[in-house]
Amino acid sequence: MRSRLPVVLVLPAIAGLAFLLVPLAGLLIKAPWATLPSQLFSAEVGQALRLSLICASLATVVCLVLGVPLAWLLARSDLPGRGVLRALVTVPLVLPPVVGGVALLLVLGRRGIVGQHLDQWFGISLPFTTAGVVLAEAFVAMPFLVISVEGALRAADPRYEEAAATLGASRWLTFRRVTLPSVMPGVIAGTVLCWARALGEFGATITFAGNFPGRTTTMPLAVYLALETDPDAAIVLSIVLLLVSVAVLAGLRDKWISGPS
Amino acid sequence: MKRVLAVAALLLAGCGSPAPAQTGVSGNVTVFAAASLTESFRKLGEEFETANPGTKVTFNFAGSSALAQQINQGAPADVFASAAPANMKQVTDTKAVTATPTTFARNTLQIAVPEGNPGKITGLADFAKADLKIALCAEQVPCGAASKKVFEAAKITAAPDTLEQDVKAVLTKVSLGEVDAALVYRTDVKAAGDKVEGKDFTEASNAVNDYPIAALDKAPNAAAAKAFLDYVLSDKGKRVLSEAGFAAP
Incomplete structure (x- = not known):
């Protein structure tokens, strides 16, 4: 039997929705719609958009490859100091992204702790490259993936894994065939969050990878610089980024996410 | 609610009228200044407060274009010091400033x-x-x-x-x-x-960069705005600016 929705929940919920959507509506209302098509198909916007999509996707792959095992370690192992480790993983979430970018420079920059050896031994220099953009985005976005996968793992019933083990499955086989499928919704939710965060990344990217068209200028960087001289163009660029990300997320939802809705 | 507002109004009124200083200016003066002026204007602000007891200078340092946009959106500033004439033009175009801006420093x-x-x-x-x-x-x-x-x-x-x-x-x-x-x-x-x-x-x-400064037409504290402007253009102001590496206009 359904009872009436409690007002104490509904009112703040509506206020919350308005709080999130009204600024978005403001962007749409103030948009110079006449110039939208020409902006959308201009070479610079196409270049920045393509770079954004490629880098965010590569960063998400990096996060998946490193983040899922990390989440598993945090949820399933009996490592000492796991609580501290879990708190440390969330550091990039609270760190201002610009500081994250400076930290990356101090470690991976040309004179960085690790970066100077990369430069001397292999001739690899990461700042000001597309690889640098991917790294900066992955650094900022990975906690989103780790936290959602770890949450899903902790909520999952470990007895299935134990049953698999009693049937003779190795831990790696159990992970692949039992654990991973059971936490798939959490992995997908984490992946989507991670990708979205990477797509909007600004501070760490511009600090670590700099800004050069075609190489490191992603959409958020293009928006920021457009704001300096032409606020209308910045609004248009923001809407382009919004439309594309909403389209991708909605498309993914239909194709991959068949959770209860 | 009404009572709260009345009390707030009283408090505000109290803030606005402390004992007048010798120079006749008092109260808060809000200065929007280009980020490159951070060090020199902080120093100028301190000196101005010492020279005009009863005044308090509040700064908003940011990129000149961001400041111009804030002013055009109605931010309550008294003085605007821009790092480029182009950004000053953004506020004179909208009539937020109708007086002619003065170039007070140059940077190379x-x-x-x-x-x-x-x-x-x-x-x-x-x-x-x-x-x-x-x-x-x-x-x-x-x-x-x-x-x-x-x-x-x-x-x-x-x-x-x-x-x-x-x-x-x-x-x-x-x-x-x-x-x-x-x-x-x-x-x-x-x-x-x-x-x-x-x-x-x-x-x-x-490529010599001119820094223009002007008081806003809607300055909440017009008298103090003018006094601060005069202070920046005075010999004392010029000295602080030249110590920071600026050239005189």
Whole structure:
């Protein structure tokens, strides 16, 4: 039997929705719609958009490859100091992204702790490259993936894994065939969050990878610089980024996410 | 609710009318100033408060274009000091300022290299070398526009690795040694300390940046706004600015 929705929940919920959507509506209302098509198909916007999509996707792959095992370690192992480790993983979430970018420079920059050896031994220099953009985005976005996968793992019933083990499955086989499928919704939710965060990344990217068209200028960087001289163009660029990300997320939802809705 | 408002109004009224100082100005004066003026204007503000007891200078330092937009959206500023005439024009166009702005300082570009000059930079021509790491300001911000002018005048095609969003971001890259050379303002090199060395170059005279200042028409504290403006333009103000590396107009 359904009872009436409690007002104490509904009112703040509506206020919350308005709080999130009204600024978005403001962007749409103030948009110079006449110039939208020409902006959308201009070479610079196409270049920045393509770079954004490629880098965010590569960063998400990096996060998946490193983040899922990390989440598993945090949820399933009996490592000492796991609580501290879990708190440390969330550091990039609270760190201002610009500081994250400076930290990356101090470690991976040309004179960085690790970066100077990369430069001397292999001739690899990461700042000001597309690889640098991917790294900066992955650094900022990975906690989103780790936290959602770890949450899903902790909520999952470990007895299935134990049953698999009693049937003779190795831990790696159990992970692949039992654990991973059971936490798939959490992995997908984490992946989507991670990708979205990477797509909007600004501070760490511009600090670590700099800004050069075609190489490191992603959409958020293009928006920021457009704001300096032409606020209308910045609004248009923001809407382009919004439309594309909403389209991708909605498309993914239909194709991959068949959770209860 | 009404009572709360009444009390708030009383408090506000109380704040607005402390005992008048000798100069006749008092109260809060809000100054919107370009980020490159941070160090020098803080000092000027302190001196102004000492010279005019009862006044309090509040600063909002940011990029000139962001400040111009805030003013045009109705931010309650008394004085606007811009790093470029173009941004001052944004506020005179909307009639937020109808008085003629006064140029109070000039800034020129300087080559900035990390301590010890690892890239062995000798002049502007080195900026065309592809194997060196070079940082410039993006064309959209004043220092980038000035850099572009300088390279055009010198007929040099620069090969930058990054076009940064503001002059301080460029300076960070230099002080961390991530780039071999950059073009920034002379005042920024001075403010950066030992980690950055500055090198003058002759072509810099092609892009001298004027800093205009003006009081806003809707200044909440017009008397103090004028007093602060006069102070910036006075000999004392000029001295502080020249110590920071600015040239006199």
